[in-house]
Amino acid sequence: MVTAANLGFPRIGPKRELKKATESYWKGEISRADLESTAQQLRAQNWTLQRDAGIAVIPSNDFSFYDQVLDTTAMVGAVPPRFGFAGDSVDLDTYFAMARGRDDAFAMEMTKWFDTNYHYIVPEFAADQDFRLASTKPVDQFLEAKALGIETRPVLVGPVTYLKLGKAKGGAFDPVTLLDRLLPVYEQVLNRLAEAGASWVQIDEPILVLDLSEAEKTALKTAYERLAKAASLKILVATYFEALGDNLDLAASLPVAGLHVDLKRAPDQLGAVLDAIGDDTVLSVGVIDGRNIWRADLDQALEPVKTAVAKLGGERVQVAPSCSLLHSPIDLDNEEKLDAEFKSWLAFAKQKLREVALLADAAAGKADEAAFADARKAAAARRSSPRIHDQAVKDRLAAVTSEMMKRVPFAERQKAQVANFHLPPFPTTTIGSFPQTKEVRQKRAAFRRGELTAADYDAFVQAAIDEAVRWQEEIGIDALVHGEFERNDMVEYFGELLDGYAFTQHGWVQSYGSRYVKPPIIFGDVSRPQPMTVKWSGYAASKTERPMKGMLTGPVTMLQWAFVRDDQPREATAKQIALALRDEVVDLEAANIKMIQIDEPALREGLPLKRKDWDAYLNWAVEAFRLSASGVAPGTQIHTHMCYAEFNDIIDSIAGLDADVISIETSRSDMELLDAFVKFQYPNQIGPGVYDIHSPRVPNRSEMENLLAKAVRVLKPEQIWVNPDCGLKTRGWAEVKPALESMVDAARALRQQYAQAAE
Ligand code: GLN
Numbered sequence: 135m136v137t138a139a140n141l142g143f144p145r146i147g148p149k150r151e152l153k154k155a156t157e158s159y160w161k162g163e164i165s166r167a168d169l170e171s172t173a174q175q176l177r178a179q180n181w182t183l184q185r186d187a188g189i190a191v192i193p194s195n196d197f198s199f200y201d202q203v204l205d206t207t208a209m210v211g212a213v214p215p216r217f218g219f220a221g222d223s224v225d226l227d228t229y230f231a232m233a234r235g236r237d238d239a240f241a242m243e244m245t246k247w248f249d250t251n252y253h254y255i256v257p258e259f260a261a262d263q264d265f266r267l268a269s270t271k272p273v274d275q276f277l278e279a280k281a282l283g284i285e286t287r288p289v290l291v292g293p294v295t296y297l298k299l300g301k302a303k304g305g306a307f308d309p310v311t312l313l314d315r316l317l318p319v320y321e322q323v324l325n326r327l328a329e330a331g332a333s334w335v336q337i338d339e340p341i342l343v344l345d346l347s348e349a350e351k352t353a354l355k356t357a358y359e360r361l362a363k364a365a366s367l368k369i370l371v372a373t374y375f376e377a378l379g380d381n382l383d384l385a386a387s388l389p390v391a392g393l394h395v396d397l398k399r400a401p402d403q404l405g406a407v408l409d410a411i412g413d414d415t416v417l418s419v420g421v422i423d424g425r426n427i428w429r430a431d432l433d434q435a436l437e438p439v440k441t442a443v444a445k446l447g448g449e450r451v452q453v454a455p456s457c458s459l460l461h462s463p464i465d466l467d468n469e470e471k472l473d474a475e476f477k478s479w480l481a482f483a484k485q486k487l488r489e490v491a492l493l494a495d496a497a498a499g500k501a502d503e504a505a506f507a508d509a510r511k512a513a514a515a516r517r518s519s520p521r522i523h524d525q526a527v528k529d530r531l532a533a534v535t536s537e538m539m540k541r542v543p544f545a546e547r548q549k550a551q552v553a554n555f556h557l558p559p560f561p562t563t564t565i566g567s568f569p570q571t572k573e574v575r576q577k578r579a580a581f582r583r584g585e586l587t588a589a590d591y592d593a594f595v596q597a598a599i600d601e602a603v604r605w606q607e608e609i610g611i612d613a614l615v616h617g618e619f620e621r622n623d624m625v626e627y628f629g630e631l632l633d634g635y636a637f638t639q640h641g642w643v644q645s646y647g648s649r650y651v652k653p654p655i656i657f658g659d660v661s662r663p664q665p666m667t668v669k670w671s672g673y674a675a676s677k678t679e680r681p682m683k684g685m686l687t688g689p690v691t692m693l694q695w696a697f698v699r700d701d702q703p704r705e706a707t708a709k710q711i712a713l714a715l716r717d718e719v720v721d722l723e724a725a726n727i728k729m730i731q732i733d734e735p736a737l738r739e740g741l742p743l744k745r746k747d748w749d750a751y752l753n754w755a756v757e758a759f760r761l762s763a764s765g766v767a768p769g770t771q772i773h774t775h776m777c778y779a780e781f782n783d784i785i786d787s788i789a790g791l792d793a794d795v796i797s798i799e800t801s802r803s804d805m806e807l808l809d810a811f812v813k814f815q816y817p818n819q820i821g822p823g824v825y826d827i828h829s830p831r832v833p834n835r836s837e838m839e840n841l842l843a844k845a846v847r848v849l850k851p852e853q854i855w856v857n858p859d860c861g862l863k864t865r866g867w868a869e870v871k872p873a874l875e876s877m878v879d880a881a882r883a884l885r886q887q888y889a890q891a892a893e
């Protein structure tokens with residue numbers, strides 16, 4: 135019998151119940167018991183939902199109050215010393231303190247989970263790190279499900295993945311060397327799970343899809359040799375997000391009872407996996423996309439399942455989503471505003487589980503013909519729908535030439551731009567947004583609900599822009615911004631104005647902790663029915679003699695922060711967006727806005743997980759940016775902006791964007807980032823951030839002068855711009871005003887030094 139399995143279910147609740155409860159708990163509005171009871175209800179609901187969807191292998195311990203890696207840190211007692219934890223088990227407040235910081239202890243770092251938009255809390259390890267069992271959550275939640283009559287397969291983050299995702303504190307050592315210290319805790323957990331009655335455990339080792347060092351490979355072998363011996367329960371090692379590639383033999387040789395592979399991202403690996411897998415090993419085939427919202431073409435999804443069954447026999451095959459459904463919204467049935475046709479193309483977590491069950495039944499010879507016919511019909515309708523296909527967009531994309539991605543050399547552009555803008559040395563600017571105050575958000579919400587007329591809303595935005603422009607002039611900023619008061623979000627704002635995009639009401643996915651995002655859906659050929667930003671940027675420009683920067687979100691970021699159509703290469707979608715943006719750039723220029731910033735904060739996070747795939751991605755990503763930017767005259771200055779990442783290893787691609795000016799986040803790394811720009815001899819202009827906007831702290835002038843002094847040491851003075859790390863929308867005016875005033879003072883001081891030195 136082929137079984138239907140799941141690897142993980144979203145924990146946030148269909149109406150964001152977990153967010154509401156957690157945040158209320160943080161504010162002291164509800165008790166711990168209230169929070170626990172909401173969590174318990176959500177878990178019960180999720181387990182029952184999965185059972186009712188026909189899933190035989192249901193996960194437990196996939197629930198988390200914040201993050202599964204942080205849960206693992208609690209499980210193995212690796213609480214950093216600054217949190218003063220000494221008890222037997224990590225209590226909820228210590229747990230939240232690690233994630234969010236506490237008055238006396240700063241928060242642990244957070245970073246992206248592989249190539250997703252989910253962030254995990256980065257473990258911190260000391261060279262003499264002790265591990266001990268400090269949370270019995272995996273066992274507790276297994277028993278909780280059991281009490282409801284539901285047999286589950288507990289999920290753990292694997293020991294080697296856990297160590298590899300951590301950071302060595304206080305000295306350079308490889309965290310993977312801590313494996314021997316860590317394994318006893320895992321052995322204990324497995325034994326307790328077995329005692330509690332678990333017959334299987336799912337251990338996630340997604341690092342198996344990365345390029346691994348010899349030490350890491352050895353660690354994986356050691357870990358599973360020991361864990362397999364430790365307990366009487368069976369282990370399934372789960373891999374996802376990519377092909378096993380060079381690690382296939384390693385994965386197949388681990389002495390475990392089951393292996394999960396992602397056949398959505400990497401369908402071609404099936405043959406090799408079937409050849410390599412051990413004689414008794416169960417194979418879990420991830421054929422339903424856990425990372426996207428498209429309904430499966432069941433006929434197509436069934437093929438690899440059949441192939442696996444033919445080779446291994448039904449007893450040894452499980453059908454599953456490609457990865458945990460954590461990365462998928464929960465329930466399409468809650469969407470009331472999407473039309474029936476469009477909904478028939480989608481599947482959220484609940485619907486995906488139904489697909490998994492249908493496939494398992496079909497592979498066992500009990501196909502639900504009606505359901506298959508329905509899926510077939512929907513897939514065919516989607517393929518040929520006029521809503522998706524816009525011949526004009528396709529023709530335009532096909533006609534793109536390399537000329538369209540080129541501007542004249544930077545030196546030439548610079549001459550024209552110097553003449554256009556008359557900027558002082560070390561020009562000051564900001565990254566685009568000003569504080570999104572409560573009032574700004576309320577007015578926008580009221581306008582959306584129809585409680586505020588368009589005229590009243592426009593008057594409000596105009597007044598906000600007027601004030602922002604006046605204030606920037608007053609404090610002496612050189613290149614102004616309009617403040618982005620009219621924008622909800624840098625991707626959503628543009629998505630709503632473009633054709634080919636759709637939005638859900640409840641399609642939330644966890645980004646980190648209680649922060650969830652609702653990515654737009656790019657379902658069709660993308661085009662721009664009309665100008666998107668000319669009205670407000672034009673208005674702002676009319677209020678000043680100084681240069682006003684137009685502000686756009688770049689094609690790669692538009693792609694990266696959305697659910698993207700799966701019926702054409704991502705490159706094609708990115709370039710369609712680029713063409714739409716190109717028109718916007720040209721329109722801004724025609725409206726006399728000759729400084730235009732195209733933000734690409736997500737450029738780096740689009741990098742494939744395997745190095746060998748980087749070049750192909752970077753090539754088209756850079757081309758998409760250049761396509762959007764290159765329709766303007768040499769005298770028009772293109773800016774770009776990046777943040778949240780290290781750029782050292784992709785610096786040549788960043789230079790390849792050929793933006794006239796790039797502003798980047800550097801202040802937290804104390805300008806370390808600039809090393810890359812120096813080594814590479816970055817040819818164009820750079821604004822290394824001097825104000826860490828992620829902190830409520832207001833930096834003073836001398837701190838910013840120090841950072842600038844570092845920049846001056848390594849860059850040519852005429853290359854340098856002075857700006858914050860990122861947009862200011864999350865800050866309040868009370869912080870922004872003094873900080874930017876000091877920033878302008880710091881730039882002025884530097885100008886003076888520079889002028890004196892030149893005399
Ligand atoms: N222009 C955007 C802003 O200022 C950039 C945001 C970002 O980089 N994430 O808000």
Ligand code: ZN
Pocket residue numbers: 565735775776777778859860861
């Ligand atoms: Zn930024």
